[in-house]
Amino acid sequence: MKEKATSFDIAYLAGVSQSTVSRALRNSPQVNKETRDKVHAIARQLNYKVDKNASNLRKQRSSTLALLLFEDPTTDESLINPFFLSMLGSITRACAQRGQDLLVSFQQLSDDWHADYEDTKKADGIILLGYGDYEDYEEKLNKLLAQETHFVCWGADVEGHPDFTIRSNNRQGGRLAGEHLLALGHKRFAFIGNASAGSPEFNQRFLGFCDALQDAGIDRAAILQYNAISTEQAGQLAVHNLLESGQPVDAIFCASDLIAIGVMQGIQQQGLRIPDNIAVMGFDDIPVASYTTPPLSTIQQDTSLAGEMLVENLLRLVNNQPIETNQIEPKIVIRTSCGTASKG
Amino acid sequence: MKEKATSFDIAYLAGVSQSTVSRALRNSPQVNKETRDKVHAIARQLNYKVDKNASNLRKQRSSTLALLLFEDPTTDESLINPFFLSMLGSITRACAQRGQDLLVSFQQLSDDWHADYEDTKKADGIILLGYGDYEDYEEKLNKLLAQETHFVCWGADVEGHPDFTIRSNNRQGGRLAGEHLLALGHKRFAFIGNASAGSPEFNQRFLGFCDALQDAGIDRAAILQYNAISTEQAGQLAVHNLLESGQPVDAIFCASDLIAIGVMQGIQQQGLRIPDNIAVMGFDDIPVASYTTPPLSTIQQDTSLAGEMLVENLLRLVNNQPIETNQIEPKIVIRTSCGTASKG
DNA sequence: CTGAAAGCGCTTACAG
DNA sequence: CTGAAAGCGCTTACAG
Incomplete structure (x- = not known):
């Protein structure tokens, strides 16, 4: 594989400083339009992409969200609850729309959720998804809270648990x-x-x-x-x-x-x-x-809305913005398993 | 949130240099066992975790794999093919077992798959999953090949496409x-x-x-x-x-x-x-x-095996190791939709 | 509008 | 077995 181009290569070719290249690439308005265009043209030509590791390290921000699926200890092979699978689909889409990457994992060996993600700077926040025994993981949630981790959780409207829960009514x-x-x-x-x-x-x-x-x-x-x-x-x-x-x-x-x-x-x-x-x-x-x-x-x-809301609210938490809503309304789907006409 | 501890903090507390801390944390055998233990103890105590962005930047390796799901352009809402969903489950597990993170995304606006992942150093390699029209994406596969991207693809045993395809027989x-x-x-x-x-x-x-x-x-x-x-x-x-x-x-x-x-x-x-x-x-x-x-x-x-194999082979590609096998054998599951007794 | 410089937190030759 | 130093590729005050 050819050597990856860096912002210095572009700077050299464009005859400007590397700082200017960096600004131009992020479309900083303080950079002259012509300079900006020239830099972009060269970048495209060199097939240049910003190195995420470097920029994340510098910015101390990853633009990545982590999704943690946890279920009752299933003997591996078994099926993931299909409900969560559809949720995963909508979360993926919502992340993509917002320019976030999505790291996916199942509940791992580790039981310190915080440690695994936010601490390693791999993700800015965590989405928790699962039907476990609530009492079992309440402790972990509290730990996350204590660590001031940014997270959001699909679940019940339990008392004392405020903004971070998103749920159906x-x-x-x-x-x-x-x-x-x-x-x-x-x-x-x-x-x-x-x-x-x-x-x-x-x-x-x-x-x-x-x-x-x-x-x-x-x-x-x-x-x-x-x-x-x-x-x-x-x-x-x-x-x-x-x-x-x-x-x-x-x-x-x-x-x-x-x-x-x-x-x-x-x-x-x-x-x-x-x-x-x-x-x-x-x-x-x-x-x-x-x-x-x-x-x-x-x-x-509505898993589509639910996924949206999970991502949206987590991002708000990460950015210290207030959360607007965290409940979605269910809808009845009538097929035939309950009968159709009145039994009188 | 309290300030995150760095390897320098540990070094200070352990009375050793930061380089030694780094080595100790990765269990380098050249570090004295006592020093190693002391470092680990302090790290645990400070809730220290290696900053992935920094280490990836330095190592030029991300320990992350990207999964790209692409399907025929579905009008968003619609269901993801359940087959891929189970595959996703097994891929996730296989990654976890090998200490890899998994970045998930759907085919995006961008049509340059390579650019989006490996170029940005977010992932060391890409897993491609989808039932699209093969001829439609053949060109993209060739581009990936030309760019020497590390990737692996679930699909057919098409002629001329060697190691990177994993498929059912x-x-x-x-x-x-x-x-x-x-x-x-x-x-x-x-x-x-x-x-x-x-x-x-x-x-x-x-x-x-x-x-x-x-x-x-x-x-x-x-x-x-x-x-x-x-x-x-x-x-x-x-x-x-x-x-x-x-x-x-x-x-x-x-x-x-x-x-x-x-x-x-x-x-x-x-x-x-x-x-x-x-x-x-x-x-x-x-x-x-x-x-x-x-x-x-x-x-x-066997999606479980398939996921394993996809991850395993991609990792081999990334590490320039030869691939051993890339085909899984199908199995018949007899239920009742074909009848049970002979029609004679 | 642009440049020189510092620094994000690590890993890894190099030297001892 | 350990330390001092360089450097991965960016972003962002700071100065002009």
Whole structure:
């Protein structure tokens, strides 16, 4: 490979100083237009590109954001939650639009997130993405906070956690699910998903669901609830237990689409029909949701907007600007897994 | 944020020179063990991390790989091909294991891939991933080659393109599909997918399919073929045309799972049953494949191995080491979309 | 509008 | 085994 051109080479060819080249390349207005043009022309000709390492070192700024995906310790091979994958797509796009590079990694051996990124100056800030047990990583979040790391996190609207969380209005999402199921005439409800402090997002969805049902005069005590983390297996197991219990149920709201898929399989394995015997509603609207049998009605989170907002807010944090908004509104996507006509 | 510690701070506290600190931190064997330990202890205590920008600048090496995803110009919002998403997962893991950072981006405004990464010293090499029209980007690949960029590319085994391509044995994959369909007793076959120079991977799959059928005495001229790029829509359209043509067919091999999904929808919309009336076979084994109705039999590409190999080979290129292997063997995944018993 | 100079924080010959 | 010194390629006060 030919020697890389440096700003000195350009300076020599343009007959100006290296400082001027540097200014010209960044389109500093204080440089004479002609000089600027000449410098740009030569740069193009030499195929010159600013050395990011040098400029980052000098500026003490990397124009790079890090994305850290952390999930429950999956035995490697297993699939990444599809919801995060779509998020990754939109984050990548948002970064590109803003001239930021994106460093991607999974939760590593290291448990000091701060150390790995911002400290090494590889990134100006960190985007955290994952469905872990909230209580497990709260400590790490606090450490990041203490270290004054710039970071932003997709998650629940937990109290005491201000600007750095970006989230869906999960409670509203739960409410939408409840209202839809009610409108279709269902009477006996269950929620499948962890509804506890360790899973604040799921818990909010459950609470919103209860809100809707209570408005319709259904007592919260009448709503069945079975725990499940966000996997098919967990959903299948939970619905198995629910069905075994013999308690009547005609509509199940699942805390995530992955759970819903497991729930549907569990129901069908018992020879029951969806939605005729039991309606199933999901949350997320992952791509698979439209291919299940029957297609899954669900609450959609706008990953495109979410990614935008994550990047936008992180950049604001990095630049010490105030954050404007950190919540996105969910939308219901009606397919056929909950029935279509009223059961009267 | 407190001032970041530098190697000079450590040197001062350890009572040694900064050069020694630098050596000690990289565990240079020429540094006295005691000195080394002392330095490490202080570093840990100060929460010190080597500044990557400075060390990269000095070493002229970034320990970073860039992943460039390019697809047919999708109108942004649309989904990233799930196959690449799983690939991304495994690439991320492979990089982490080798101490490499991973910069991710989509094909950008810029069409000079080389310029964007290696030239700016942000990455030591580039991983190219995408199903575009091969002829469209051949020129770019040649440019990369001319610039002596270090890169590796997931794709077809095109002639004249040596080490930098890593691929599935697509021809063998096509053969597996053909043999499976034959074994189930199917007699009249179609292939849906672009089978031309612009899509060498699809073409290889088609060729392998033909190989198997020819071995069974079926003339290539008897094999129907309809073009389709790798999307549901294209699959649906192609099968529509196939069905319209009135030509009898009882088994369709699709060049990708995405196509297969569209094909299945198209078949079902005509009131036909899968696999009873027509068997459908895919290629890729994307996550959705197991959720379709009926579950899709397909040829699996081992994305985990593929990601490994991509990273491994790129690193070899960067270090001027010879490449050992660049092909992975596909595996058949039998579900129910092709039928189970012999049709006799 | 332009130039000379310092310095970002490292790594690595070179010398001992 | 250790230290003094140079230098990676930039950006940015400072001075004119």
